[in-house]
Amino acid sequence: MSAAAIAPPPAAVEVVALSKRYAAGTPAAVDQIDLRIASGSYCCLLGPSGCGKSTTLRMIAGHESVTSGDILLDNRNITNLPAAARGTAMMFQSFALFPHLSALDNVAFSLKMKGVGKAERQKRARDLLERVAMGHLAERKPGELSGGQQQRVALARALITEPRVLLLDEPLSALDPFLRIQMRAELRRWQKELGLTFVHVTHSQEEAMALADTMVVMNHGVIEQVGSPHQVYNHPASEFVARFMGGHNVFDTPAGPIAVRNDHMRIARGDADGGLAATVTDVEYQGTYVLLGLALQDAAPGRGSVSVLLGEAAFLASPHAPGDVVRLSWAEADARVLGPGAEPPAERVPVPAIDGSSLARDDLAALASMPL
Ligand SMILES: Nc1ncnc2c1ncn2[C@@H]1O[C@H](COP(=O)(O)OP(=O)(O)OP(=O)(O)O)[C@@H](O)[C@H]1O
Structure with a gap:
């Protein structure tokens, strides 16, 4: 068929x-x-x-x-x-x-x-x-x-x-x-x-x-x-979307919040120059990938948790363990500037009915409430 x-x-x-x-x-x-x-x-x-x-x-x-x-x-x-x-x-x-x-x-x-x-x-x-x-x-x-x-x-x-x-x-x-x-x-x-x-x-x-x-x-x-x-x-539009979709870190920058995918994060040893200092809190082996949980050392309350997803081979070449201090960075091209997110809309003027049946709805409601 x-x-x-x-x-x-x-x-x-x-x-x-x-x-x-x-x-x-x-x-x-x-x-x-x-x-x-x-x-x-x-x-x-x-x-x-x-x-x-x-x-x-x-x-x-x-x-x-x-x-x-x-x-x-x-x-x-x-x-x-x-x-x-x-x-x-x-x-x-x-x-x-x-x-x-x-x-x-x-x-x-x-x-x-x-x-x-x-x-x-x-x-x-x-x-x-x-x-x-x-x-x-x-x-x-x-x-x-x-x-x-x-x-x-x-x-x-x-x-x-x-x-x-x-x-x-x-x-x-x-x-x-x-x-x-x-x-x-x-x-x-x-x-x-x-x-x-x-x-x-x-x-x-x-x-x-x-x-x-x-x-x-x-x-x-x-x-x-x-x-x-x-x-x-x-290209998550807002912090809500970035966090809801998962796999992203949100960082506060002078230009506003940005999102960086956790597989786009760069991780270097703690004595390297630049980047944000963080401490490894969790190491989760997932097979193809290893997911690191980290705590940023200088972050506002509630905004210090980040994650880094490494390929298994990259992790094995340079392993990390809980307690390790590292420095995190990203390429500018991988940072997505986040918008403020959707606001509850202001009351709108009703849209004209496309084929008249919106009017019919009101007429029907009026008819339904009329005594027979
Ligand atoms: N029959 C109902 N009477 C009163 N409130 C309701 C009714 N159904 C849903 N709500 C409320 O409307 C809002 C949206 O509910 P809805 O079921 O559409 O959400 P949802 O995103 O589908 O959630 P879920 O994934 O839990 O089903 C919620 O605050 C819910 O409590």
Whole structure:
């Protein structure tokens, strides 16, 4: 079966000044974010717990109401449409499969709800299960499948509605670490094969780096940075992004804070000239690399911890042990000047409705509150 037979062309997703406030008087969970996700791309929403990434995904899915702002799919305003009419499908963390139904019936379920005849829905479900290499296990119930197999069934079930955008909420976190890496490669392969737009929420930097064409780093309900994994890792926009992505040291300089990747740090003996004096506190052997933890000798409180990642051969050629005093430096070209980070936005003037359906939302709300 060709990818084209599974789904219509993928759609670009756009959110405009999108906000969610769960209760009056509380901070916005999502605060007037603007984002455009390219058609056919793999986008990861990334950030620490509580940053608003799941709320954003649920608003795109139609599982959460929008406080203000708009969501567009290929320029069609879907903000007020019910979840089933949006052209999106959601794949959940726990896969949410029905335990009493076979894999085949799980996949066919939404077609049954739509009134599609048994023969037709079973054929389409079987085709999709074949597509995700699960045809031979179609009669098994979820409890008789491994985590990875359940994930494939969940994917087939999401795809049966022919979505233009697949929304994935921490889809790998229920899997053990080994399977997670395997399934992440499968997700990436499926996305490329199907050519769909995937929007994937994760709190794992590593997962986002491995999967995304575009990473969206969120913090406190706002977007800190949007870019390819390479851009975000090599040019973190703010101290928050540098620290959240990991693998960076932040130094205060007269020109403001800078970030230097820990594998770009230079380390010299304590009696060398120049650089910052530091004491080695930890040595962690990681195989290919050795990670040194160090304490800077002159640093403001809370800003003295740094790390240096050395290749195994470099470390063995010049080993370090806890207690060693060293001097740290970096090439100027490896220093990234950090910006102040995203600020909570000022109240914005509402954006005019793109196709009038934002107005329709207010009209609907007014109608809904009218006595019959
Ligand atoms: N149903 C709800 N009612 C009230 N507040 C909520 C609700 N859901 C989320 N929140 C709050 O909104 C903020 C953003 O939550 P959200 O679940 O979007 O974050 P997240 O980044 O996905 O976090 P996690 O990785 O822990 O799921 C948090 O402060 C959270 O407590």
